[in-house]
Amino acid sequence: MSRNNHMQLRFASLSENESFARVTVAAFASQLDPTMEELTDIKTVVSEAVTNAIIHGYENSPDGEIEICARIEDDRLHLTVEDKGRGIEDLELARQPLYTSKPELERSGMGFTIMENFMDEVDVISEPGKGTKVVMVKRIASKKALFN
Amino acid sequence: MQLELEHHRRTLIVRLKGELDHHTAETVKVKMEEAILRGDVHHVVLSMKDLSFMDSSGLGVILGRYKLITGRGGKMVVCDVNPAVYRLFEMSGLFKILTIRENERSALSSLEVVS
Numbered sequence: 296m297s298r299n300n301h302m303q304l305r306f307a308s309l310s311e312n313e314s315f316a317r318v319t320v321a322a323f324a325s326q327l328d329p330t331m332e333e334l335t336d337i338k339t340v341v342s343e344a345v346t347n348a349i350i351h352g353y354e355n356s357p358d359g360e361i362e363i364c365a366r367i368e369d370d371r372l373h374l375t376v377e378d379k380g381r382g383i384e385d386l387e388l389a390r391q392p393l394y395t396s397k398p399e400l401e402r403s404g405m406g407f408t409i410m411e412n413f414m415d416e417v418d419v420i421s422e423p424g425k426g427t428k429v430v431m432v433k434r435i436a437s438k439k440a441l442f443n
Numbered sequence: 444m445q446l447e448l449e450h451h452r453r454t455l456i457v458r459l460k461g462e463l464d465h466h467t468a469e470t471v472k473v474k475m476e477e478a479i480l481r482g483d484v485h486h487v488v489l490s491m492k493d494l495s496f497m498d499s500s501g502l503g504v505i506l507g508r509y510k511l512i513t514g515r516g517g518k519m520v521v522c523d524v525n526p527a528v529y530r531l532f533e534m535s536g537l538f539k540i541l542t543i544r545e546n547e548r549s550a551l552s553s554l555e556v557v558s
Contacts, residue, residue: 339496408534
């Protein structure tokens with residue numbers, strides 16, 4: 296069983312940081328000995344949440360800040376991705392598959408659907424004008440368990 | 444992200460190398476669009492053999508180029524799709540409209556039959 300652990304990451308709302316964020320979180324999560332597929336899931340959901348914060352939260356302004364907190368508790372990875380941007384007016388609509396508020400930007404509208412599919416739990420807390428916080432949990436079925 | 448472009452008769456082969464996310468999506472969009480509009484391009488083969496990461500921003504770019512090429516009466520075939528990307532295609536329903544082939548050679552030969 297893994298010991299509990301945590302980390303925090305704060306960075307500017309620049310698209311260059313999307314790959315930085317997903318690679319860093321994946322490196323942290325690797326302590327849980329995930330499979331390649333689980334690691335790809337984690338990278339993808341971080342990428343989705345950070346991209347949402349940049350495009351929708353901060354509307355591509357480079358002056359915003361995004362904070363990621365990652366916590367390992369036993370075999371679970373807890374992730375929060377938070378911005379202080381404009382927030383989401385209609386959460387239910389935003390979470391609909393294929394819905395996008397910015398069709399002119401060629402967005403697929405699949406961000407939340409991907410997060411919901413790749414993680415065990417996804418909660419979105421948002422307040423218009425204040426920001427958005429995405430809270431996600433994934434259980435990592437450790438490969439080590441097979442040998443016990 | 445690197446794009447390798449090759450013209451094979453009236454088919455444009457695009458080989459994506461690296462990571463396709465929101466940050467790199469614009470480059471992929473612009474370079475593909477330039478090549479499609481400048482050359483005598485009828486069909487597109489999109490090779491994902493050396494694509495190491497893709498998220499929903501990639502789905503948006505692929506769908507956009509799919510619309511461009513089918514709007515001009517052509518076809519788009521995607522090949523060498525890894526399991527992670529295939530899952531995204533399934534989740535978004537894109538696999539229903541895209542033609543997916545195992546590799547470049549079978550992608551090209553499927554186009555030669557139709558053109």
